[in-house]
Amino acid sequence: MTKIGNKITELRKQKGWSQSELANQIKASREAIGKYERNEALPSVETAKNIADIFDVSLDYLVSDTLKPSFDKRMIERLQDFELLSEVDKSHLFALLDAFLRDAKTKRAYS
Incomplete structure (x- = not known):
């Protein structure tokens, strides 16, 4: 089962961004990004949508068990x-x- 934090980490690394850079892009704290990536916390729906938008993936992909974004x-x-x-x-x-x-x-x- 792929967790949202793993996908956020993978997408962030594909962009070559640090956690701080992602945090700045979505107007969140670096600490929050770290918690999401470690699967210690779940982003709100609004934050998850912002993350999906910044990585140009669907919200469905971000929260599903799908390994690849089938519909960008x-x-x-x-x-x-x-x-x-x-x-x-x-x-x-x-x-x-x-x-x-x-x-x-x-x-x-x-x-």
């Missing part, structure tokens, strides 16, 4: 835009996506 913010924005399309346009996009995914799976199978 760009993907979520695209899905939201997709919902605004007409049913005909959605159908066309699904056909295109299905064909692309089929081809990608075929390539992997024969590689």
